[in-house]
Amino acid sequence: MPRKCTVCGHPKRREIDRLLIQGGTIRDIAKQFRVNSNAGHRRKTGITRILDKPQSQKKTPGDTQGRN
Numbered sequence: 248m249p250r251k252c253t254v255c256g257h258p259k260r261r262e263i264d265r266l267l268i269q270g271g272t273i274r275d276i277a278k279q280f281r282v283n284s285n286a287g288h289r290r291k292t293g294i295t296r297i298l299d300k301p302q303s304q305k306k307t308p309g310d311t312q313g314r315n
Protein backbone atom coordinates (compact mmCIF):
# COMPACT_ATOMS: atom_id res chain seq x y z
CA MET A 248 0.00 0.00 0.00
CA PRO A 249 1.56 3.25 -1.10
CA ARG A 250 1.91 5.72 1.67
CA LYS A 251 0.27 9.02 0.95
CA CYS A 252 2.39 12.01 1.71
CA THR A 253 1.32 13.95 4.75
CA VAL A 254 0.91 17.16 2.79
CA CYS A 255 -1.57 15.56 0.39
CA GLY A 256 -3.54 14.17 3.31
CA HIS A 257 -3.45 17.42 5.24
CA PRO A 258 -6.74 19.29 5.70
CA LYS A 259 -4.95 22.52 4.87
CA ARG A 260 -3.26 21.13 1.83
CA ARG A 261 -4.53 23.92 -0.39
CA GLU A 262 -2.99 26.47 1.91
CA ILE A 263 0.25 24.54 1.94
CA ASP A 264 0.26 24.35 -1.84
CA ARG A 265 -0.41 28.05 -2.08
CA LEU A 266 2.55 28.81 0.15
CA LEU A 267 4.69 26.53 -1.95
CA ILE A 268 3.59 28.30 -5.11
CA GLN A 269 4.41 31.62 -3.50
CA GLY A 270 7.94 30.36 -3.05
CA GLY A 271 7.85 28.99 0.49
CA THR A 272 10.24 26.20 1.27
CA ILE A 273 8.78 22.80 2.00
CA ARG A 274 10.82 22.62 5.19
CA ASP A 275 9.43 25.84 6.63
CA ILE A 276 5.90 24.97 5.63
CA ALA A 277 6.25 21.46 6.99
CA LYS A 278 7.31 22.92 10.30
CA GLN A 279 4.47 25.42 10.24
CA PHE A 280 1.79 22.83 9.52
CA ARG A 281 3.45 20.05 11.49
CA VAL A 282 3.77 17.69 8.57
CA ASN A 283 6.75 15.71 7.36
CA SER A 284 8.90 17.74 5.06
CA ASN A 285 8.39 15.92 1.82
CA ALA A 286 10.26 17.38 -1.09
CA GLY A 287 8.56 14.88 -3.37
CA HIS A 288 5.22 16.55 -2.83
CA ARG A 289 6.34 19.62 -4.68
CA ARG A 290 7.36 17.66 -7.72
CA LYS A 291 4.30 15.46 -7.56
CA THR A 292 1.91 18.38 -7.64
CA GLY A 293 3.81 20.09 -10.42
CA ILE A 294 4.33 23.16 -8.29
CA THR A 295 7.85 23.50 -9.60
CA ARG A 296 6.44 23.85 -13.08
CA ILE A 297 3.97 26.46 -11.92
CA LEU A 298 6.86 28.32 -10.37
CA ASP A 299 8.88 28.16 -13.55
CA LYS A 300 6.23 29.79 -15.71
CA PRO A 301 6.04 33.27 -14.19
CA GLN A 302 9.80 33.36 -13.89
CA SER A 303 10.42 32.67 -17.55
CA GLN A 304 7.64 34.99 -18.71
CA LYS A 305 8.67 37.75 -16.36
CA LYS A 306 10.71 40.44 -17.98
CA THR A 307 12.93 42.61 -15.92
CA PRO A 308 12.11 46.32 -16.11
CA GLY A 309 15.65 47.02 -17.22
CA ASP A 310 15.29 44.65 -20.13
CA THR A 311 12.10 46.34 -21.35
CA GLN A 312 13.64 49.76 -21.08
CA GLY A 313 16.71 48.64 -22.96
CA ARG A 314 14.59 47.42 -25.87
CA ASN A 315 12.57 50.59 -26.12
Ligand SMILES: [Zn+2]
Binds near residue numbers: 253254255291
Ligand atom coordinates in the same frame (compact mmCIF):
# COMPACT_ATOMS: atom_id res chain seq x y z
ZN1 LIG B 1 1.86 15.39 -1.35
